[in-house]
Amino acid sequence: MKKFLLSGFLMAALWPLIAQPVSEDLPGITGCIALVNATVVTAPGKTPETATVIVRDGVITQIGNGIVIPPDAYKVVADSLFVYPAFIDAFSSVGIKEPERPQGGGQAAGQRPQRPAVDEDGNPSLEDAGITPFIGVRPTFDPKDKSVSDWRAQGFAVAHVVPRGRMMPGKGALIVLSGQKKDEVIWKEDVSLFSQFSGAGGAYPATVIGVLAKWREVYHNAEILAAHQATFERNTMVARPKYNKAHEALLPVVQGKLPVFFRAPKIKDISRALELQKDLGMKMVIADAEQAWELTNKFTSGNIPIVLSLKLPEDKGEKKSKSDAGGKGGVEDKPASTEDVKSDPEKEALEMRRTESLLAHRSQAGKLEKAGVPFSFGTMSAKPGDFAGNIRLMMEYGLSFDKALSALTTQPAKLLGIEKYCGTIEAGKMANMIVSTKPLFDKGAASRYMVVEGQL
Secondary structure (H helix, E strand, O other), X not given: OHHHHHHHHHHHHHHHHHHOOOOOOOXXXXXXXXXXXXXXXXXXXXXXEEEEEEEEOOEEEEEEOOOOOOOOOEEEEOOOOEEEEOXXXXXXXXXXXOOOOOHHHOOOOOOOOOOOOEOOOOOEOHHHHOEOOOOOOHHXXXXXXXXXXXXXXXXXXXXXXXXXXXXXXXXXEEEEOOOOXXXXXXXXXXXXXXXXXXXXXXXXXXXXXXXXXXXHHHHHHHHHHHHHHHHHHHOOOXXXXXXXXXXXXXXXXXXXXXXXXXXXXXXXXXXXXXXXXXXXXXXXXXXXXXXXXHHHHHOOOOOOOEEEEOOOOOOHHHHHHHHHHHOOOOOOOOOOXXXXXXXXXXXXXXHHHHHHHHHHHHHHHHHHHHOOOOOEEEOOOOOHHHHHHHHHHHHHOOOOHHHHHHHHOHHHHHHOOOOOOOOOOXXXXXXXXXXXXXXXXXXXXXXXXXXXXXXX
């Protein structure tokens, strides 16, 4: 009886340690981690090798066989696991909260939207016009937002994050997706300017044509400001340039120091953005592209980088077919009458267009790879739950494994100017790794661990 009571007491004492769910992040007992005898792919195109990876203070210090494991290392027995470089999101809104509605846009239910206030020249404020290149990511980024952990669970360790907004929402930043405090995860601010064909709604510029005209106006005014500032610095007889925060924020773009990530999902969007770039000569990246396959020749030179969307259109016909099949409940189908099986030319043409569109979207990455076009992937319009399935679909329709991995690691690292620090598994680089239960992108593969800047 005493033994029974004693064991019962011990079980009660230990129950919190046994039954409590494991925390998302393992405790930082040590700054050293050893992934022992894993199958490691150090970079796209590299042959998998069995190796031990040593991480200390967020940096990969050693990789290879026969390594002496430091006595203070947290050991992960990884002989049945696969290690890859963690992904880099080239264009994202991860962790960004929706901006507050502009003051001019608020209205009670059932009332017509109020027009934004305008100045003596009839122009709305920069904020109401959606022209806020002076805004950064910091005010609206939440490192604890669910989207951060959701995308990290898919293998992403670093993201190029841009603010939400309309025509010119603001400047992007590099974010480490470790989920720590804001000041700890923001790597570098003001690395890009984000723009898109999104009108102000109720104010100028409200249309695509208006956005194009306003872009040219703001850009040329920034050029005039740059020239005026240069003259003012050389000659004190010149009047001081008047301050305009939008023009001031665009100076790095005009000077060719800051790239514009132009969100252009559709073919017309891409064409218009490329024409704008040609007219103004700014550094541009076409981002969130969903329909670039018809414009492949525009990107073969590599002068205009492209970020493909990880979003793919849903096959509604396939979904309906499965739903119908599952809803029969075992009841035998009626034989189709002659009237039922009559062809409907309009319906058949619509179905053909739908099938062609699905094929084009799924084979976009494969076609660009075949044409020798370098590209990265971005999560801006995608859902975390669709990521792995969409990558597999692209691979079924022509995208190679090495190119898929490259578009998620080395290519975005090069695009964002961080290839010195991450994108591959090498001694001296940031310890960002996926530890997977199966070869990457295989059906059923899952992240057993994520290592983000050395944090397990």
